[in-house]
Amino acid sequence: MNLIILSDLHLLGPEDPFYPAVLTLIREANRGDRLVFAGDVFELFVGAKKLFLERHAEFLSASRDAAARGVSIDYIEGNHDFLLEKVFGEISGFRVHDGGLEFEIDGKCFYVAHGDQVDRSDFRYLVLRRFFRSVIMRAFVRLAPDALIDWLGTRMSKKSRKNGAASRDRQTRRADRLRPIFREFATRQVARGADFVVLGHSHDADELAITAGDRHGFYMNTGDPRSNGSYVSWMTGSGELIRMKLISPSSPARG
Numbered sequence: 349m350n351l352i353i354l355s356d357l358h359l360l361g362p363e364d365p366f367y368p369a370v371l372t373l374i375r376e377a378n379r380g381d382r383l384v385f386a387g388d389v390f391e392l393f394v395g396a397k398k399l400f401l402e403r404h405a406e407f408l409s410a411s412r413d414a415a416a417r418g419v420s421i422d423y424i425e426g427n428h429d430f431l432l433e434k435v436f437g438e439i440s441g442f443r444v445h446d447g448g449l450e451f452e453i454d455g456k457c458f459y460v461a462h463g464d465q466v467d468r469s470d471f472r473y474l475v476l477r478r479f480f481r482s483v484i485m486r487a488f489v490r491l492a493p494d495a496l497i498d499w500l501g502t503r504m505s506k507k508s509r510k511n512g513a514a515s516r517d518r519q520t521r522r523a524d525r526l527r528p529i530f531r532e533f534a535t536r537q538v539a540r541g542a543d544f545v546v547l548g549h550s551h552d553a554d555e556l557a558i559t560a561g562d563r564h565g566f567y568m569n570t571g572d573p574r575s576n577g578s579y580v581s582w583m584t585g586s587g588e589l590i591r592m593k594l595i596s597p598s599s600p601a602r603g
């Protein structure tokens with residue numbers, strides 16, 4: 349069996365060069381495989397709004413088919429894609445999670461999270477995150493016109509990730525700052541009993557063999573799939589996490 353962990357692709361829509369490759373990945377998953385979407389798979393997908401359901405109809409139907417043939421699918425919400433329980437929750441074999449996810453394969457314990465809650469010093473984001481999942485926000489998303497949600501969300505995500513060299517610089521500084529914080533978090537998970545820890549969000553393709561007391565584990569960050577189409581995989585019998593690449597997007601470069 350294959351475990352596939354994919355995050356931070358920030359897919360815009362079906363016209364996105366990575367979109368077909370993700371659909372292929374889902375369509376080629378076999379019975380018994382496990383697919384984990386670990387947040388920010390989409391640039392914007394908030395609530396069961398018709399606009400998003402239509403925009404990502406192919407993703408939804410591919411996922412529905414995969415789940416029906418016995419692929420186990422988890423969706424860990426990120427900071428660009430949340431309030432998704434009504435979107436995917438009704439598909440049997442497809443689970444939506446708000447936070448970290450732990451599971452076992454072949455006696456190995458995997459801990460996977462998006463990573464947006466790892467930096468506990470970022471109070472502003474943590475408060476915002478709580479608000480975004482609140483009853484008020486749920487009601488707002490349900491009642492607001494689709495176009496307004498799309499406009500607000502796009503505005504916010506543009507603010508958080510602009511194109512150009514200056515932002516690449518900022519991205520590097522952010523990754524450098526977050527690296528030790530993510531490593532420490534991963535170490536705590538290994539100490540708690542995890543054998544493999546996979547996080548995303550920081551867009552930092554970090555990896556680290558961890559020793560915590562008498563426990564040994566391995567941490568891998570999904571990195572910056574937007575620039576190279578990478579994802580993380582683990583196969584029964586291999587015993588190690590590996591980076592894989594999505595199949596040949598036509599023009600992968602974007603912010």
Ligand SMILES: [Mn+2]
Binds near residue numbers: 388464550
């Ligand atoms: Mn994120």
